[in-house]
Amino acid sequence: MLTRYLVPFHPKTTSHLVTDVLIIGGGLAGLRAALEIEPALHVTVLTKGDLVMSNSSYAQGGIAGVLDAEDHFESHVNDTLIAGGPLCDRRVVQTVVEQAPQRIQELISWGTRFDRTDAGLNLGREGGHSHHRIVHALGDSTGREVMRAVIQKARQRPNTRIIEKSFTIDLLTNESGCRGAVARINGQLYMIWAKETILCTGGAGQVFRETTNPVIATGDGHAMAWRAGVRMRDMEFMQFHPTVLYIAGGGRCLITEAVRGEGAHLTDRDGRRFMMEYDERAELAPRDIVSKAIESQIAKSRDTCVYLNLRHLDPTTVRQRFPGMTELCAQFNMDLTKDLIPVRPGAHYMIGGVEVDTAGQTSLPHLWAAGEVTSSGLHGANRLASNSLLEGLVYGVLTGQNASQAALAANDNVEMTGVFNPVMDNGQFQLDLVDIHNSLRSLMWRAAGVRRSGATLQEALEQIERWVHYIDRHQFTESQGWELQNLLQVSRTIVQAALRRAESRGVHFRSDYPDTNDRDWLGHLYFQSDQFWFQPTNQT
Numbered sequence: 001m002l003t004r005y006l007v008p009f010h011p012k013t014t015s016h017l018v019t020d021v022l023i024i025g026g027g028l029a030g031l032r033a034a035l036e037i038e039p040a041l042h043v044t045v046l047t048k049g050d051l052v053m054s055n056s057s058y059a060q061g062g063i064a065g066v067l068d069a070e071d072h073f074e075s076h077v078n079d080t081l082i083a084g085g086p087l088c089d090r091r092v093v094q095t096v097v098e099q100a101p102q103r104i105q106e107l108i109s110w111g112t113r114f115d116r117t118d119a120g121l122n123l124g125r126e127g128g129h130s131h132h133r134i135v136h137a138l139g140d141s142t143g144r145e146v147m148r149a150v151i152q153k154a155r156q157r158p159n160t161r162i163i164e165k166s167f168t169i170d171l172l173t174n175e176s177g178c179r180g181a182v183a184r185i186n187g188q189l190y191m192i193w194a195k196e197t198i199l200c201t202g203g204a205g206q207v208f209r210e211t212t213n214p215v216i217a218t219g220d221g222h223a224m225a226w227r228a229g230v231r232m233r234d235m236e237f238m239q240f241h242p243t244v245l246y247i248a249g250g251g252r253c254l255i256t257e258a259v260r261g262e263g264a265h266l267t268d269r270d271g272r273r274f275m276m277e278y279d280e281r282a283e284l285a286p287r288d289i290v291s292k293a294i295e296s297q298i299a300k301s302r303d304t305c306v307y308l309n310l311r312h313l314d315p316t317t318v319r320q321r322f323p324g325m326t327e328l329c330a331q332f333n334m335d336l337t338k339d340l341i342p343v344r345p346g347a348h349y350m351i352g353g354v355e356v357d358t359a360g361q362t363s364l365p366h367l368w369a370a371g372e373v374t375s376s377g378l379h380g381a382n383r384l385a386s387n388s389l390l391e392g393l394v395y396g397v398l399t400g401q402n403a404s405q406a407a408l409a410a411n412d413n414v415e416m417t418g419v420f421n422p423v424m425d426n427g428q429f430q431l432d433l434v435d436i437h438n439s440l441r442s443l444m445w446r447a448a449g450v451r452r453s454g455a456t457l458q459e460a461l462e463q464i465e466r467w468v469h470y471i472d473r474h475q476f477t478e479s480q481g482w483e484l485q486n487l488l489q490v491s492r493t494i495v496q497a498a499l500r501r502a503e504s505r506g507v508h509f510r511s512d513y514p515d516t517n518d519r520d521w522l523g524h525l526y527f528q529s530d531q532f533w534f535q536p537t538n539q540t
Contacts, residue, residue: 003472004227005170005421006482009182009189017192018414019044019161020407022180024168024221025200027054028147029371029392029399031154033198036400041407043160044192046168046183048216054202056392057147058214061126061256062136063107063393064386065100068123071131073097080387083128083286084380085506086522086537087234092358092377096387096394103393104135112149113137126261126385128286134386136258141324146389167479168220171197171228172419177365178228179419184479191419195410196403199225199354199362199369200396204238204490206483208347209445212241212254218483219490221373225354226489231363232527233375234352235490236497239383239507240450241348242266242290245341246305247332252346255308255325257385260284262321265309266294267340268301273309288382288507291345295450298344307340345450349388351379351507352497355526360399363528368403370395375524381506426474433484436467440484444491448498453511457499464492497525500532 019042023030026047037043047054066076076097081088108114114135115122123132137145154160168183172191180194201221205213226232243255243266260266260283265273278293279285285293294306310318315337319326322336329336354362354369356376362369371392378391447460468488476482503517504510523536 005182006227006485007169007182007189007475007477008421008423009191010420011191011416015188015190016416017044017190019192019194020196021403022046022192022194022197023200024181024197025054025202025371025373026051026162026164027200027202027371027392028056028143028150028389029396030198030200031150032393032396033200033370033400033403034154034160035150035157036397037159037404038408039159041159041404043157044194045154045160045162046166046181046192047162047164048167048201048220050164051151051162052144052147053214053216054147056202056389057143058212058254061258061386062124062134062142063100063104063146063389064129064133064384065104065135065390066097066133067101067104067121067135068131068133071133075130076100076133079129080378080384081380083382083384084378085382086380086518087506087524088380089377095358096378096391099394099397100390103390103397107146107149107393110149110153112146124258124261125284126257127281127284127290128384129386134258134261138323143389167482168201168224169482170224171364171367173228173364174419178367191416193414193416195366195407197367198399198403199367199373200371201373203350203372204487205347205350207441207444207487207491207494208238208449209441210244210252210344210346210449212244212252212346212348218487219350220483220486221369222350222353222493223486223489225362225369225373226493226527226529228364228367229529230367231355232353232493233355233524234381234497235493235527236501236508236525237351237379237381237506238347238448238494239287239349239351240291240345242287242294242345243308243343244346245328246344247342253328254346254348255341255343256322257287259308259310259322259325262318263313265312266290267307267309268297269303269307269340271309271340274306286382287385288509291450291507292509294343294345305342305344308343309340310337313337347449349383351375351381351383356395358398359402360395361402366406368399370399381508424473424475431471431474433480436471437484437487440464440467440487440491444494448491448495451509451511452498454499454502455512457495461492461495461499464488464495468492493527496532497527500525500534
C-alpha cells in the first residue's frame with residue numbers, strides 16, 4: 001500500500017486557510033472553473049508555477065468547433081468517435097462538441113485574438129478532422145493568447161484569490177470526502193479547508209524522456225488523487241504527438257499538427273514520403289497512426305528521426321502562419337521553408353486519469369475534476385487534435401457551476417480535527433533525486449513509449465517497485481522530492497495498466513499483441529488504491 005500523505009502535518013501545529021471553493025491548477029480548465037463560481041463565494045486558485053506556465057499556455061494547436069456553415073455537429077462528433085474509437089462516451093462527445101461554438105465566442109468576447117481573414121475566423125484543419133474547424137491565435141501560439149485573455153478575466157474577479165508558485169502536496173480527506181488540500185505556500189505548509197475542491201492539475205508528460213510538456217507536468221494531480229483513493233481509469237492511454245523537434249541539446253519542442261494540416265509532408269532523409277504506406281489519409285491520419293508509422297519508419301531506416309518537409313509550400317505563407325516555429329528553427333540554424341526538419345514522437349497528452357461523470361464529479365464526495373487530469377470519456381483511446389483545450393473549457397464551466405451550487409448549499413462549519421499525518425523516520429541515507437528521475441524517464445520511454453511489450457513492461461514494473469519501496473516512504477521537505485514520488489506513482493500505474501491491457505488499441509500499442517481485441521478488451525481499466533479491475537463498455 002502506498003503512503004497516504006507525503007508530508008507530516010497536524011491541525012494544531014500547521015497553518016490554516018479557509019475558502020469556499022478550492023481550485024488546484026491554474027490552466028485553462030482551472031481558471032474557466034473559477035469564472036463560474038458565484039460571486040458570493042470565496043475562491044482560491046493554487047497554481048504550481050506562474051499562471052503562464054501551464055500546459056494550456058504551451059498549446060500551439062487550436063480549439064476545434066463547428067463554426068462554418070458547411071460544417072455540422074454530427075461531423076465533429078463522428079470525427080471524434082473515429083479517432084477515439086468505441087471507448088469514447090458518445091453522450092460526452094455530443095455535449096462537448098455542441099458547447100464548442102458558445103465557449104469559443106465567449107473567449108472572443110473576452111478579448112482573445114483568433115486569426116482572421118476578410119471573411120471571418122481563419123479556420124484550419126488538422127489530422128482526423130473532416131472539415132476546417134480549428135481556430136488558432138497568432139499562428140501557432142493559441143494557448144498563450146487564450147490564457148492571456150482568461151487570466152486577465154480571472155484577475156478581475158474580486159472573489160477570486162490566485163496563489164502562484166505554490167505546491168499542492170495532497171488532498172485532505174475524511175469520512176465525508178474531500179475537505180481541501182495540504183499545500184506549501186511561500187515556504188510554509190498550510191492545511192486549506194474547502195467546501196468543494198476542483199482538481200485541474202494537467203498532465204504527466206515528465207514521466208517520459210521525450211515529451212512536449214513543460215517541466216511542471218509531473219502528474220501531481222493524478223498521484224494525489226490515487227493516494228486519496230479516487231477512482232481512476234485507462235492510465236495506459238498516453239498520447240504521443242508525432243512531430244516533436246528532435247535536435248541534440250535542444251528542448252523537445254512540439255511542432256504543431258497544423259503544419260501537416262497546411263500541407264507539410266513527412267519524409268525520410270532523402271525526401272521520400274512514407275505515410276501513404278501506412279494510411280490512405282497520409283499525414284492527416286490520427287495521431288496514434290502517425291506516431292506508430294514514424295516509429296516503424298525509424299526502425300526500418302535505422303535513423304534517429306524522420307523529417308517534416310515544407311519546401312513545396314509558399315515560404316511567405318509558412319512564415320506568416322507559423323511564426324513561432326519559424327523562430328524556433330532559426331535558433332538551430334534551420335529554415336522552416338527550406339530545410340528538412342528532424343522530428344520524432346514524444347509524450348504529449350494524458351488521456352487516462354481521474355474518472356469523472358458528465359457533471360465533472362469524481363468518485364470522492366466534494367471533489368470535482370476537469371481537463372487533462374481526467375478521464376471524461378471524450379477522448380476514448382486516442383484524442384482528436386484540438387479537442388483538449390475545448391475539453392478544458394467545457395468541463396471547466398461544468399465543474400465550476402456544479403461545485404458552486406454545492407458550496408452554496410453547504411454550511412460554513414469547518415471541522416479541523418481528525419486529519420493528520422505523523423513524522424516518520426527517513427533514515428540516514430542520501431538520495432540522488434536527479435539521477436533517479438532521469439533513470440525513471442529513460443526507463444519509461446524504453447518500456448512504455450509508443451511501442452510496448454509484456455516483457456519490457458514487466459521489467460520496468462519490477463524496477464519501479466524497487467524505487468517506490470525506498471522512496472515513497474521518505475518524507476521530503478522540497479518539491480523535487482514530492483515530484484519524484486508523484487512521477488513514480490504515476491509511472492507505476494501506467495505500466496501496470498499497459499501490462500494488463502493485452503491488446504493494441506488507440507494510442508496503446510503492444511508489439512506482442514498487435515491487434516485490437518474487442519471480444520476481451522472492449523472496455524475500461526479501473527484503478528482505485530491498489531485495486532484493479534476491467535469493466536466492459538456495455539456495463540459502464
